[in-house]
Amino acid sequence: MSVQSKHFVNAAENLVVESLQGLCAVNPQIALDVADKVVYVASPDRSKVALICGGGSGHEPAHGGFVGDGILTAAACGSVFASPNASQVRRAIDLVENEKGAVIIVKNYTGDILNFGLAREQYAAQHPEKADRVRFVVVADDVAVGRSQGKIVGRRGLAGTCLVYKIAGAHAKRGASLNEVYDIAEWVSSRVGTIGVGLEHCHVPGTAAGESHLKPSEIEIGMGIHNEPGNRRLSPIPPLSDIVKEQLDLLTSTSDPERSFLPFKGKDKIVLLVNNLGGTSELEMTSIVRETRLQLESRGYQIERVLAGTFMTSLNMPGYSITVLLLPDSSEKNAPSASLLLELLDDKPNVPGWKWSAPSKPLAPSAQIKQTSGTGSAAAVAETIRLRAEDPQAFIASVKRACEALIEAEPELTRMDSIAGDGDCGLTLKDGANGVLKEVDAGRISGDNVVDSVIAVAKVAEERMGGTSGALYSIFFSALAQGLQVHSKGTLSAAQWSESLTEARDKLYTYTRARPPSRTLVDPLDAFVRALAAAKGADFGAAVKAAGDAALKTRDLEAKAGRSAYVEGNRLKDEQVPDPGAWGVKVILEGLLG
Incomplete structure (x- = not known):
C-alpha cells in the first residue's frame, strides 16, 4: 500500500x-x-x-x-x-x-x-x-x-x-x-504492557516520499511509534481476530522468557487501552475494541475499564496498539489498591487530549446487544397474495444471473463511483446481490411465490445495501409487490408485470425528484419501464436495450441529482464515466435477460 x-x-x-x-x-x-x-x-x-x-x-x-x-x-x-x-x-x-x-x-x-x-x-x-x-x-x-x-x-x-x-x-x-506521586507512577509503569500493529509506516512532513515499507498483502506486528520495525510481518493480512490473538499472545505470555513481562496469575483484573496510531478509522477502532475485549475475557481476564481512541500516535500511521494495565490483588504488598488506581483513572481531567471513558467496567454483551427474531416480517409476508411466475425455474435462473452479474461488475462499478460519487456503489450492489442469493438458497425467493420473493428483495435492499440506493431499490420493489397483488391473479403474465412495474416507478417518483435525464439510476429504469409498457410487456429484450442505451448516455449528462451532483462538472465530462447507479441497473436487467 x-x-x-x-x-x-x-x-x-x-x-x-x-x-x-x-x-x-x-x-x-x-x-x-x-x-x-x-x-x-x-x-x-x-x-x-x-x-x-x-x-x-x-x-x-x-x-x-x-x-x-x-x-x-x-x-x-x-x-x-x-x-x-x-x-x-x-x-x-x-x-x-x-x-x-x-x-x-x-x-x-x-x-x-x-x-x-x-x-x-x-x-x-x-x-x-x-x-x-x-x-x-x-x-x-x-x-x-x-x-x-x-x-x-x-x-x-x-x-x-x-x-x-x-x-x-x-x-x-x-x-x-x-513520594506518593513518584511511587504510583513507578508502580503503574512496571505493570503496563503494549503491543502495536500497522498496515504501513507513516510519513514525516518535509521528507521525500519514500517507497512503501510493506507490501500490499503485509502487516507488521510490534511496530514502534517512530517508524521502527516490528517483531514480525504477516502475509497475507489475516482477519482481525487472528491479528488480535497474535498481539495478546505476546502481551499476556507467562511462559516466554523473552516476553513474560507482567506477572499474570490467572483471572486477573485489568484495564484495557486500545490506542489509534493516527490513521485508523473510528469504524475500525470500535471493532478492534470489541474483538480485543472478547478475546481477553475468553482468556479469563476481568476488564475493569475500557479506554479507546487517539492517545499516542505515530503521525498518520494506519495501525493501533493494545495496552493492558495489570491491577494488583489484595495480597500484593507495597502496591496501591486497585480501587485507588481506578478512581484516579476515572477522575475527569480538564484537558483536550484525554478521551472520554466510562467510570465503570463494561457490561456483559447480553445486557446491551439485542438480537431481533424477525417474526414481525414473517407475519407480514404470510398475508400476501400468492402468485406464480409463468416459468418458475426460469424466474429463479434469471434472478441468479442478475446477482452474479452484479458481483462480477463490482470492481468496474467501484471504479466509476470513485470518480462520480463516494466510491461505495459497487460494494453496495454486491452486498445486495449476495443477500438476494442467500434468500434464494434459503427458499425465500422462488418462482412459485413471486410476491413474497419481491418483498424479500426489498428487505435485502433495505438491510444489506442501506444508504440512498438501498432505500430507492427497497421502495421500488415494495411498490412492485403492491402492484402485482392488485393487477394479478394466479399466474403472472408479461402484461401484468409491465403494469406493475409502471406503478412501482410512479410510486418511486413520489420519493425522489430525479427525472430522466438526471444522471441517476432513474434514467435506465424509466427507459426500461416505458419501452416495456409500449410493447405491453411483450418485448423484454427491447426494453433492456433501451435501459442500456439510457445508462450509456449518462456519461454525457450533467449531474442533477445524487452524489454526482457534487462532483466538479468538467471532471465527469473529461473522464466520460457513466453514472455507476445507472450502470448497475443496466447490469441487473441484462442479467435478467441473459
Whole structure:
C-alpha cells in the first residue's frame, strides 16, 4: 500500500510551533514558550506536585494535549520524532517549579532519557538544596522488544505511558506528596504492557516520499511509534481476530522468557487501552475494541475499564496498539489498591487530549446487544397474495444471473463511483446481490411465490445495501409487490408485470425528484419501464436495450441529482464515466435477460 505523503502545512519546519499555537487556542489554561517549544499550565497550583513530560512531536495528543488541570503541568516538545534538548527541558522545569517538587515521566528512548536526565542533573547542580525534589520515571511498555534484544537499551515506551500520566496526574491533583506521586507512577509503569500493529509506516512532513515499507498483502506486528520495525510481518493480512490473538499472545505470555513481562496469575483484573496510531478509522477502532475485549475475557481476564481512541500516535500511521494495565490483588504488598488506581483513572481531567471513558467496567454483551427474531416480517409476508411466475425455474435462473452479474461488475462499478460519487456503489450492489442469493438458497425467493420473493428483495435492499440506493431499490420493489397483488391473479403474465412495474416507478417518483435525464439510476429504469409498457410487456429484450442505451448516455449528462451532483462538472465530462447507479441497473436487467 502507498504511504500517505501529503500534508496540510505552511512549511514543514514550522509545523510543530504552529501546532502548539493552535493547541493554545483550543486550551485557554495553557501557555507556550515559543523559543523552547514548551507548553505549560499558565497559572499552576504550586501547592501540588508538578508533572513534566515530553519527547518528539508527532505523537499527538501526547504530549501537549494532556497539559492542563488533572494530568500534566508542562511538556517539552521536540521536532517530529526527535527529543527536545536539555535546555528545553530545563525551561519546562523552571516554568512549573514549586516547593512540592516535580516528577518527570519519559518514554524509554535514548534521546529522551539523555536530554531529560541532563536537564534534571543541571537543575540539581544549580539548586543542590532541591535536588531530591525532581524525580525521574521511565516507561518501557513495548512487549515486542524481547529481553535479549533490549538487554542494553531496554524496551520502548508506547501508549502505556499515557496511563502513567493519567494516574500520576490525578494523584497529584488530589494533593498527594512527591513520594506518593513518584511511587504510583513507578508502580503503574512496571505493570503496563503494549503491543502495536500497522498496515504501513507513516510519513514525516518535509521528507521525500519514500517507497512503501510493506507490501500490499503485509502487516507488521510490534511496530514502534517512530517508524521502527516490528517483531514480525504477516502475509497475507489475516482477519482481525487472528491479528488480535497474535498481539495478546505476546502481551499476556507467562511462559516466554523473552516476553513474560507482567506477572499474570490467572483471572486477573485489568484495564484495557486500545490506542489509534493516527490513521485508523473510528469504524475500525470500535471493532478492534470489541474483538480485543472478547478475546481477553475468553482468556479469563476481568476488564475493569475500557479506554479507546487517539492517545499516542505515530503521525498518520494506519495501525493501533493494545495496552493492558495489570491491577494488583489484595495480597500484593507495597502496591496501591486497585480501587485507588481506578478512581484516579476515572477522575475527569480538564484537558483536550484525554478521551472520554466510562467510570465503570463494561457490561456483559447480553445486557446491551439485542438480537431481533424477525417474526414481525414473517407475519407480514404470510398475508400476501400468492402468485406464480409463468416459468418458475426460469424466474429463479434469471434472478441468479442478475446477482452474479452484479458481483462480477463490482470492481468496474467501484471504479466509476470513485470518480462520480463516494466510491461505495459497487460494494453496495454486491452486498445486495449476495443477500438476494442467500434468500434464494434459503427458499425465500422462488418462482412459485413471486410476491413474497419481491418483498424479500426489498428487505435485502433495505438491510444489506442501506444508504440512498438501498432505500430507492427497497421502495421500488415494495411498490412492485403492491402492484402485482392488485393487477394479478394466479399466474403472472408479461402484461401484468409491465403494469406493475409502471406503478412501482410512479410510486418511486413520489420519493425522489430525479427525472430522466438526471444522471441517476432513474434514467435506465424509466427507459426500461416505458419501452416495456409500449410493447405491453411483450418485448423484454427491447426494453433492456433501451435501459442500456439510457445508462450509456449518462456519461454525457450533467449531474442533477445524487452524489454526482457534487462532483466538479468538467471532471465527469473529461473522464466520460457513466453514472455507476445507472450502470448497475443496466447490469441487473441484462442479467435478467441473459
